[in-house]
Amino acid sequence: MFEKEIDFIRDIYQTKDFIPLHEPRFIGNEKKYLNECIDSTFVSSVGEFVDRFEEDISxxxxxKYTVATMNGTSALHISLLISGVESGYEVITQPLSFVATCNAISYCMAKPIFVDVDKDTMGMSPLALEGFLNENAIVKNQQCVNKFTGNIIKACIPMHTFGxxxxxxxxxxxxxxxxxxxxxxxxxxxxxxYKDKHTGTYGQMGLISFNGNKIITGGGGGCIITDDEILAKKAKHLTTTAKVSHxxxxxxxxxxxxxxxxxxNAALLTSQLENLGTFLSSKRSVAMxxxxxFKDKPYGFVEEPTNGHSNYWLNAIILQDKEERDLFLYETNSKGVNTRPIWTLMNKLPMFKDAQCGNLTNAEWLEERVVNIPSSVIL
Incomplete structure (x- = not known):
């Protein structure tokens, strides 16, 4: 049924071999910088490349400030902690997300609350967020209090889904x-x-991941970005075992x-960042x-939203229903083209099944239909 789609993807990547969903590209100074790092003997959490990478990301x-971390999850965990999230507090997020988002909330002994997403962005819906708060929250002494649990709603974590x-x-x-x-x-x-500002710079803090499946990677890695000097200093202190300088x-x-x-990791990422412009240009060409x-197909290709300029990290299509989605996944993967469904909604996982939720109609609709298709950079 999906022979033409499979053939088209193979034509894009010009191969009959297995096509992964997203693989890294190393075309620059990676080996050079890694050798320099090894020769310096500073291969752990102190070194020139960590400082250089933080400056480059900023x-x-x-x-104004970047704090490099071992991965995106640790960056989110620290961001929550220095925002004051602790046991008994609640954090609003979206159910359509990778599990790491909710894991980080749980590390703080806080509870997630799930509100719906917009269909076009697949990210948190402002209307759903405001509707939930209008119905379920009140402000007391400059704190947001959940009327039904009595707990403080301390933070909100929207996600820029698939870039x-x-x-x-x-x-x-x-x-x-x-x-x-x-x-x-x-x-x-x-x-x-979004509106000419990089994602992650609207909030008090933003976090970025450099896992092996991201556009640029250090094999791992993440960072916190912020314009708040106090938060940046506290994040750096906490991420380095809270050691007092001596x-x-x-x-x-x-x-x-x-x-x-x-x-x-920073040495590898410093080189990768030098080629980010090339990677982004290639990914946009693939997306176009x-x-x-897909424009004449009965299902849709996910495009960047109005006012948004997307990196098209993972390209996605929206099938007509779950049955068609599952057939597409079966046929593509059976023929060596790696495709994946969007995540299971967080509120359906056993760890978060008792979480408070708003109306999740859009998230449920997307969960049944969205599939990621191969999105690697083409050189």
Whole structure:
């Protein structure tokens, strides 16, 4: 049934071999910088490349401060902690997300609340967020209180799904109105912009992932970006085991985390970042080819939203129903073309099945229909 789709994907990647969903590309100074890092002997959490990478990310995103971490999940965990999220608090997020988002909330002993997404962005819906808060929350002493649980709703984590920006400016206005800290899950959206601002720079903090399946990678890695100097300093302190600076003494003044990015990972990422423009251009070309091919199909290709400039990290199509989705997944994977469904909704997982939810109509609709198709950079 999907022979033409499979043939088209093979034509794009010009191969009869297995086509992965997204694989890294190493075309620059990766080996050179790794050798320099090894020769320096600074291969762990201190070194020139960590500092250089933080500076480069700040320049690219126009964020004042960047704190490199070992992965995106650790970046989110620290962001929540320094936002004051702790046991008994609640955090609003979206159910259509990778599990790491909710895991980080749980690390803080807080509870997630799920509100719906918009169909066009697949990210948090401002209307759903405001509707939930109007019905379920009140503001007391500059804190947002859940009327039904009595707990403080401390933070909100929208995600820029597959690199497509959500309506983050509207979400920010709502969070400000309700005294809720805004933390952007920009894990997938390096190189994506909304109204000419890089994703992750609207909230108090944003986080980016550099896992092996991202557009640029250090094999692992993540970072926090922010314009708040106090938050940046606290994040760096916490991610380096809260060690007080001293020439020889080991003194720690709070519970810290060994979350600092190793210099080896930073060396790889520094080189990858030098070619990010090339990668983004290639990914847009691939996305436009998909858009043209799928325009006459009875199902849709997911495009960047109005006012958004997407990195098209993972291209996606929306099938007509779950039955057609499953058939597409079966046929493509059976013929060596790696495709994947969107995530199972977080509120359906056993760890979060008792979480408070708003109306999740759009998320449920997307869950049954969205499929990611091969999205690697073509050189």
């Amino acid at each position: 320049k690219f995103t126009n964020a 497509h920006p959500c309506r983050i400016d509207e979400i920010k206005d709502i969070c400000d109105k309700y005294y809720i800290s805004l933390i952007e899950d920009a894990a997938e959206s390096i190189g994506s912009f 020439k020889w003494e080991y003194t720690h003044n709070m519970i810290g985390y060994n979350y600092r990015m190793p210099n080896l 080819a998909y858009k043209e091919f």
